[in-house]
Amino acid sequence: MELLMKILIPVGVFAALGLVLGVMLAIASRLFAVHVDERVPEVLECLPGANCGGCGYSGCAALAEAIVSGRAAPTACTVGGGACAKAIGEVMGIEVGEVVRMRAQVMCSGTAEFAQKKYVYAGAADCIAAANLGGGDKLCPNGCIGLGTCVSKCPFGAISVVDGVAVVNYRKCEGCGVCVAACPKQLIALIPYDSRHWVGCKSVDKGALVRSYCDVGCIGCQLCSKVCEADAIAVENFCASIDYARCTGCDKCVEKCPRKIIWSARKQGRGLVISREELENN
């Protein structure tokens, strides 16, 4: 009998304890219930769930809430792209236009071989720290510092530094734009995913000055804008830039450029990463 009580009392006490706590929690969940718009979890379902922060919100859950409350557009998620925006539009009951998928592109070609340095940097391995020290170790004030602040920020592991210049592996790039905000030189731009061409330079110095410190800097010679039949290239501040709405991808500017800095994704070499395999081999 005594043995039986020794077993029954603890079992009873814990059953009662569990029951009391359970009932308490059940009551509390009713009492403290918070009304949540049921579209929030539905929108969250549509989002990619990478929590990259490219939209400017702390994560996918925060963006879902912002979309439902109308503070953010249904197309705010660049990573999810068109399919995601369409699904969100269906949940929200609004028409969503076409979304162009973007990818990041580093607008610098000045690898260690081509761009001259003004001093030997031996500080913290971070572009922002280096940029604070006389604008970085390259003579070019607009060149890639190559210490990989964007590499560490990229939520998708798509960026690597090859020969002192950051390179985006666009098979991995989701176009979230986190690197665009991270680069202290504002060297990274989002361009349409399918565009094959880009100008690998953002220098705004005069041609003669650019020649003095970089073998692959844009000198603003305007040969590309003259040869372009689609009138897609503009040269401003001694630097060419491509209007992707007009570019037909004809490759004429690539052949004409005397500095070989208009890149075509079909072209390989010079450390440009085209495929994932190439990135892994480096």
Add this chain to the structure above:
Amino acid sequence: MSFTDVLLLMFGAVLVENFIFSKFYGCCPFLGVSEKPATALGMGMAVTFVMTISSAATWAVYYLILEPLGLQYLKTIAFILIIAALVQLIEMFLRRFVPALYAALGIYLPLITTNCAVLGAALVNIQKGYGFGASVAYGFAAALGFTLAIVIFAGVRVRLQFADPPRAFRGFPLTLIAAGLLAMAFSGFAGIRF
């Protein structure tokens, strides 16, 4: 226990017998949520909040239910139950009435449900035979010690991000070494005895 004794108890719990550096309780959140000082502070505040309340609740359950029935040997499992239910309750309460605090602590609260530091504080209170007031004070002070440790460590880790260590040390190994050095620094407080 006089007021001075309680103060000394709290001082000891924060520095001399720091939960992380001398007892090795709560190492999981200490290593997991210490990448940024702001999130570390959030975690520390959540632990402080829960540990203070759970110290009071577990003390009451132990002395009002378990001891009269002679069930002291079941205290560990009872405390786990109490703490888990309490954290759930606090989470719901905050979500309803203090949304700002919920937004700050929300994601950390469920993590604390299974945090050994919270259970550790409850068990130490019983082991040392503290009264109700001293138990709450000890729980609060131990959590303050935890917060101090995790915030200091987050500061160290921010610096570590800019370090360029050999490949083998990168990431977690270096983090553990830094934690060890910090624990050694805190062992200096062990000389303070009252």
